[in-house]
Every structure is written in structure tokens, then in C-alpha cells.
Amino acid sequence: MLPNGVQYADRFEGISGSAIRAIFKVLARPGMISFAGGNPSSDALPNEICAELARDALLADGKRILQYGATEGYPPFVESLHQYLASTYRFPLDKENILPLSGSTQGLDVLCKAFTNPGDTVLVESPTFLGNMQTLRIYQQKLVPVDSDEQGILLDKLEQAVIAHKPKMLYIIPTFQNPTGRTLAAERRKPIAEMAAKYGFLVIEDDPYRDLRYSGMPLPPIKEYDQSEHVVYMGSFSKIISPGLRVGYMIGQADIIAKCAIAKQGSDLHTSNIAQATVDQFLRRGLLAPHIEAIVPAYREKLNAMLTELATFPTGTAYTRPEGGLFIFVTMPERFHAGEAFQKAVERGVAFVSGTHFYPDGGHHNTLRLNFSNSTLPQIREGMAILRTLFSESLNS
């Protein structure tokens, strides 16, 4: 109960975060096999390297690192990030197009702060990342879901929704999407950039999983087709170095970036310099490409192990076959209820997330998201065997 006379803001109406937070409390139980989170594998976290990088950075430039920095970023990191991005992507970009973030999810927060009014419409994939749905809801955005198929968002449905709802933004995760693991087909990317230019809305391209590709060829981001600067690209080092450092970035038109920097001032003034300096050293020493190369095989093996297990699930079990990322999305027969199965699964020592949480309008109670990155191969086999038995029971009861 709040103190006398104190009330929540209207924007917090219906915001509880409790569904998922409750799950994460369950995960703390000893021995729990968790397919629930979106955590990178512990094995993939370069703690010994980072220990040296953080120390070296503080010894070499500690007075600057420990002092107040610019919202626009720790200068050596802005430089190495710029070089990294310029060598990774084919779209032109200058330093004024880049803003370091405290995790890429901060990008959506500052974009909402600077560019949306309550009651504006944002188009989202259905299903989509629930954390960012919460952010959009706190900014009182009207979320309009747009249907997808195996190739990602459906262009005709998207254009219909754009015409009908005049959205401020489209929020989209084009590569190894959360929660589905799907990748937006190459031929659907350019038309999205063109649609944004034609109708005048921002495309928020959230691309944190891009470098975790286990098969197939990399596709150009939507941003590469962006002639009109309507696309804001958000990237992250969370999945390829460390999420605990909280370092990501956004790329966009200079005036958009400038306003987002002002929005970020109140949030945290600037991203922690020690975190920026550690990632800077990682980039500067050429450690990123070999590190990704080193971690990808184990992720590939985990994905394949989980897919192998899913192939033995009861008839009627459908699931995505991602080429990368951290997640598989499972659709069970209509009569299955993932929320009820979750309760029983937890009792048997396995956790996942019910798919309903990822749908803007809820429903889809027969779906669930499985994460494979944060479990060992034996845990994947054991956990999936438990789920197979449980799901069979559920379907036959």
C-alpha cells in the first residue's frame, strides 16, 4: 500500500510485470532446468578476458573513465564502435548517427520519450518481445499486432495496418526474432524501408541476435535499404559479449539521435564508462570476431539438440526451426494450455515461458517459448524428456 495521498501515474495502469517476474523467482530453485530466460550461456561469458580489459582500461585512462562522460559516449568507444559498425554494415554512418546505450532496450525507451505521445499507435509483430511491449505500454502506446508467417511479418498485412492506423512506429526484430526465432525474409526487407518512407513512420529495427547465426547466410538489415532515414537500428553486445555490462547502441538520423541523447540524459546521464571502456577494449583488440566464432558452435549444438528432442514430441506439436538466436517457439494443439503445463513443469523441475505473454492481445494459450542457450546438453535432453512426457499427459487427459 502506498503512503497516504500518493498514487501511481496513469501510465502505470495495468503495468505489473508480475507474470514474468514470478517465473524468474521460480528459476532460483536449486536444480531447476530453465528454458525460460534469454540468457547467454555462462560458458560464453568472457569473464577472465574482461577482468584484464577492465583493469587495463582503468590503468591506462582511468581518470577519464571515472569522471563524468558525455551522453554521446566515452570517446574511445564511440570511435571503435563507429569503426566496427562501418566495417559491419553497408549503410553510411557518421559518429553523429550513433548513440551508445545502456543495453539496446534503452533505445526504445528514449525513442518513446522523444517521439511518441500517449495514444499513438505502434505496430508490432505478433508475437513479439514482451519487455519492449511493456515499455510501449508505459508510454501509453496503442499496440497493433501484425501477423507473421515463417518468413516474418506479412507485407500486405503491414501495409493494411499502416493505412488503417497511421502508426508512429513499427517495432520489429528481423533476425532470429524473440520469441519465435524467425528471420524476416530478404525480399521483405526493402519494402518495409520503402513503406516507412512512403507513409512517414519510424521503423525500430531491433537486432541483438544477428551475430548468433548457426546456419544460412546473413541478410542485410532493413537499415541498409533506408534511403529516407526512417529506420532506427538498435544493436547490442549483450548476446555476443555480456548482458551484465549493459552496452548497446542505436543508429539513426542525426536529429533523431540528438533528441534521444537528451532523453537519455535524465535516464542515466551516460552509459557507465567502465562498461563502455571494457567493450571498447574488446573491439580494439580484435577479440569480437574470434569470440563469436568460438561461442557459435556450442549454441548450434544446443539448438540442434533441442530440435532433435522436439521431433519426438506428440503428434500435433509444431515449432520453429531458427537459423540462429536463442529461442524456439512451440505451438501445441489447440486444447493444450501452456500456463497449466507450466505449473506442472515447474513441479518437475523445468521452466519455460507461456507464449501468451508475447502476444499483444494475449490468447494463444497453446504456445510456449523455449530457450536453449542457457542449459547444458544433458539439461536440454533431460528437460525436454520431462516436457515430452508432461505434454503427452496433458494432451491425453
Place this chain on the structure above:
Amino acid sequence: MLPNGVQYADRFEGISGSAIRAIFKVLARPGMISFAGGNPSSDALPNEICAELARDALLADGKRILQYGATEGYPPFVESLHQYLASTYRFPLDKENILPLSGSTQGLDVLCKAFTNPGDTVLVESPTFLGNMQTLRIYQQKLVPVDSDEQGILLDKLEQAVIAHKPKMLYIIPTFQNPTGRTLAAERRKPIAEMAAKYGFLVIEDDPYRDLRYSGMPLPPIKEYDQSEHVVYMGSFSKIISPGLRVGYMIGQADIIAKCAIAKQGSDLHTSNIAQATVDQFLRRGLLAPHIEAIVPAYREKLNAMLTELATFPTGTAYTRPEGGLFIFVTMPERFHAGEAFQKAVERGVAFVSGTHFYPDGGHHNTLRLNFSNSTLPQIREGMAILRTLFSESLNS
């Protein structure tokens, strides 16, 4: 110019941040003596110690530090912070009353997000910290200034404003205030807590300078008188360890903290674990008290040097005599214009901030803020001599 069809949010109407940002570009000029920022002294930043602490933390607990953490904080830091706060303050507090922040300024952002609606009123000191005025304005708060004297905010004026405006919050910096350096008198503290309980508004007690005391006795925070849990206390390690790490905290009633944690999720999910772990080590090894003891004498000397210089300024120069903190506030005769003097001062190699930026309603063009912490003693003498000459010229022209 923004891309076609893209518009700023209404809340960004009139938000530019440019006045102060322009000043900080000036500071980059070589040889500039800056009394403008709020930076700790470079000498006071423990970079070599932090280099070892960051490395040790990553070697000892790197897998957890580099992994996603809880919004509620890196567990060892929550523990050491709780111990530190419990031994520092006399108000009861549990871990659920504490939220680590990415700098204490994030506290106001999440409080505004969770507890204010556009058009609500926030009472502020006049003058007050301009960064947080910008945050309040972005959240479309109506800022109502309340007059202060040498002992801080005037209680009768405060109660009149509370009755007239029914504010959601009072934002107050009770100790070595920014920009004035003033400290709220002991006997005005309890009545503020009582007023909050009586009328039902939140007191946001922003107290980052508290430990930088050079004379006089420490006073209890307003929070110590808070029987009704209307006071939210914000503290920071920015001025006593490092601002570049971005680690602060808020203390408040458990339900307030829980909602602020949800508001923080979208901002940065959690404060960078490496930053939290470094401060944790600083606390755990008992380094904080001796570090503060070590840095205070140099700050005291700088304050006294600047006050000594000010004593030789032209007749009619009035200024505060702080017992701590980073700032002195100067009031010149009415005909003086700090903005014009600033332009000339910069040409002569000295920077400060015009006082007008700190007043919610502007005006007060004869005032300015001087920072003494970030200059050497010779720079203080040289810079103040330049200002003395310049201000004399301005007054006599």
C-alpha cells in the same frame, strides 16, 4: 530536420538542453579554466584502486557479473549497500527499501515515470539543479519555485505553495545544494517530513553531496524524520568514488521502490553489474570512509581559496559560504549580466554557469554558479583574478 512525417513528442516542446551543452563544448578548449561543471577533482578519482577492484570482482564472480542481473541490483552490492546505509542512517531500512540506480538522477526519472501525470505540480527550490528540472519538464510537470534563504527552503512559503498547488512532489537538495551550496537548517527538516505526511505528497530528498563536508556537523536527512514513508531518499557514489561508474541508489517505501524498479526495467534493465561490483568491492573492503577522509582536505582548501578570492571582488558581490559540496553561488549587483560576462570570460579562458539556468522561471541574470572542485589551487587563483577584473569592468562600464 527530421525525416518526413516524424515529429517530436509533445513532452519535448521547449526541451533543448542547449544552453548548458553549449558551455560544455567551450570547456573542451585547451587551457580553459572551468568553474562550470560539477565534476569531482581528477585527483580524487581512485582509478588504480578501481582497476584492481574491477579485475578482482570479475575474476571472483565474473560469470554472474557478466550475466543478466536483477533490476533490484547485483546481490552482493545490495548486501554491502544495505549494510553501508544501515550503518550510516538512523532510519530503519530493509533491502526491499533500496533500489540501486545508474546514478541518483535516474531516481527522479523513474519516480516521474511511475508517479506523475502530465500537468502535475512539483515544488522545487529556487534556484535548483538544472538537470533534474529538465527531467521534470520532460515529464510535463508544472514547476513551482519556493523561495529559500541562507538556511534553505522557507517553511511558510513551502506550506503556502503546498496548499495553493497540491503538489505531487517536493524536489529538494538539502545538503550543500546545487547550485547554491546551502544546507537546509536542522530545524527545518522535521517540519518538511511532517508537512508531506499531513498533505500527502512525496518529498524527493536528493543528497549526493552529503559526505563532502569541510566544516560544521552533519545533519540528519529529512528521511530520518519520515514517519509516514513520504520521503524518497536518493544517494550517489558519484561525488565520493566516481561519477563515470554511474552508481547511485534510492531508498523508499517498499511499494514505491517496487514500482520504480518496473520503471527502471525499460530504462536499462539493471545498472551495469561491473559498475555495481566495483562499488561493492569499495564498500566491502572498507575503502570508502578512508577515501572520503583523504579527499576532503583538498576540497576544503579549494573552497577556501575561492572564498578568499571572492572576498576581494567588487563591492556589492554577495556569495554563499558553503560548509561542503562543490559549488559557490554568487549574486552580483542588479545591473550585472552574467550571460554577457560569460561570453567575455570564455574569451579570457575562464568558464562558469550563469545562475539564470537554475531558476525555474529564469531571470536572476546577476547570478552565477562557481565550481571549485575541478580546478587546481593555481587555476582557482588565476581564474578568479580574471573574473574579478572582468566583473569590475562590467560594473563600471
